[in-house]
Amino acid sequence: MHIAKVIKQKQGEQVVMMLRRHPFVLIPAFGLFIAVNAFAFGAYYFINTYYSGVMKTDVGLAIVIILIASLLLSAWTQFYGQFIDYYLDIWVVTTKRIINVEQHGLFGRTIAETDLYKVQDVTSDIKGFFPTTFSYGFVHIQSAGETARFIFEQVPYPHLVRKKILQLVHADRKKHAQEAMISEV
Amino acid sequence: MHFSLSILLYAYILLVAIFIIFAVIHILHLVYLTVTNHLSYFVTVIFLLGFIVIIGGSYTILSTIDWNQGMTESIPAPNSAQQLFQ
Numbered sequence: 001m002h003i004a005k006v007i008k009q010k011q012g013e014q015v016v017m018m019l020r021r022h023p024f025v026l027i028p029a030f031g032l033f034i035a036v037n038a039f040a041f042g043a044y045y046f047i048n049t050y051y052s053g054v055m056k057t058d059v060g061l062a063i064v065i066i067l068i069a070s071l072l073l074s075a076w077t078q079f080y081g082q083f084i085d086y087y088l089d090i091w092v093v094t095t096k097r098i099i100n101v102e103q104h105g106l107f108g109r110t111i112a113e114t115d116l117y118k119v120q121d122v123t124s125d126i127k128g129f130f131p132t133t134f135s136y137g138f139v140h141i142q143s144a145g146e147t148a149r150f151i152f153e154q155v156p157y158p159h160l161v162r163k164k165i166l167q168l169v170h171a172d173r174k175k176h177a178q179e180a181m182i183s184e185v
Numbered sequence: 186m187h188f189s190l191s192i193l194l195y196a197y198i199l200l201v202a203i204f205i206i207f208a209v210i211h212i213l214h215l216v217y218l219t220v221t222n223h224l225s226y227f228v229t230v231i232f233l234l235g236f237i238v239i240i241g242g243s244y245t246i247l248s249t250i251d252w253n254q255g256m257t258e259s260i261p262a263p264n265s266a267q268q269l270f271q
Contacts, residue, residue, distance in 0.1 A: 058250045062190060066197045069243035073204045076239065077211075080232045084211045087225060088218060101218075106210055 007092070007099055007111070016168060017093040019161065021086055021154040022136035029082040036075035040068045081106065091152045093165060096172060098141060100150050114143040114150065116172035122165050124158035141165065191252040201240060208236060 009015075047054060047064055054060035088103035099113040119141055126137035131154070139152035139161050155161060215225055 058254060059190060059256050062193050062247065062250050062252075065243055065246050066193055069239055070197065070200055072239045073201065073236070076232060076235050077204050077207050080208065080211055080228070083228050083232075084214055087228075088214060103214065106207065109214075 007101075007113070009094075010096055013094045013096045015092060015094050017091075017161065017164065019091040019093070019152060019155045021089060022134060022156045024130065024134045024136065025154050026082065026086055029079055033075055033079040036071060040071045040075070044068050089153070091150075091155065093161075093168065095168060098143075098150055098165070100152075112150070114141075116165075116169050117176045118144045119165070119169045120144055122162045122169070124162035126158060139165070188256045189252075190250070190254055190256050192256075194247070194252050197243075197247075204236075208232070 044064070055064065085103050085105070088101065088109070090099075090101045092099040092101070095116075097113050097115055098119070100111070102110045104110065121140075121142035123140045124137060125140075126132055126135065131137050134156075136154050136156050137158040139155060139158045141150040141152070142148065143150060152158070152161065212229060215229065
């Protein structure tokens with residue numbers, strides 16, 4: 001991952017977690033993709049078998065092939081777009097920061113970050129049958145920074161992620177307190 | 186009304202061009218952020234293969250069509266039922 005292109009690593013900073021949504025969230029999109037493909041090939045087979053006269057004229061053949069090819073192209077592009085959206089939504093937790101990289105469709109990307117010592121509250125939740133079965137859910141991070149609220153969406157093991165973030169927040173606060181004391185002295 | 190069949194072809198070419206632009210933008214997003222991951226490579230290769238097969242397949246079939254003919258020449262006339270009783 002060339003995350004360094006959008007976020008510069010600070011001195012002494014280590015990446016602890018890099019999270020994406022659970023792969024299960026892609027399954028509905030994949031199901032729709034398969035259904036549209038099956039429909040397109042089924043429609044071609046149906047017309048070719050029961051309305052073969054249509055396929056013998058140039059106009060009929062052109063209309064059927066163009067419609068089916070357009071449907072297939074839109075299904076493939078749509079699914080690839082969904083994959084890109086899934087793949088480029090990344091949450092990075094380092095020893096100093098939390099970074100949120102979110103892709104919004106074709107022409108939008110949000111990158112936000114907050115320092116760990118500014119984190120005020122972290123909550124995690126798993127709601128629903130599939131999230132409970134496959135252990136994925138949301139982690140809400142309340143921060144005193146510019147972006148007040150970070151949401152890790154549909155990440156695997158959100159309770160473990162919350163625990164780990166809280167540990168890192170405590171460690172970072174301790175470090176900041178020690179640094180403040182040293183600078184005062 | 187008389188339309189040339191090539192109108193359909195131009196519309197299809199325009200649509201394919203739009204889809205290709207979308208695909209290129211998606212791939213550029215990936216290239217900008219990541220180039221080394223096997224999953225993204227695999228999905229991109231599968232997507233490109235599928236894309237090429239669909240466009241190539243449709244080209245193979247559509248290349249046999251005479252695009253200079255008019256659409257009304259091939260579509261059955263709406264009044265053909267009336268002609269049946271004449």
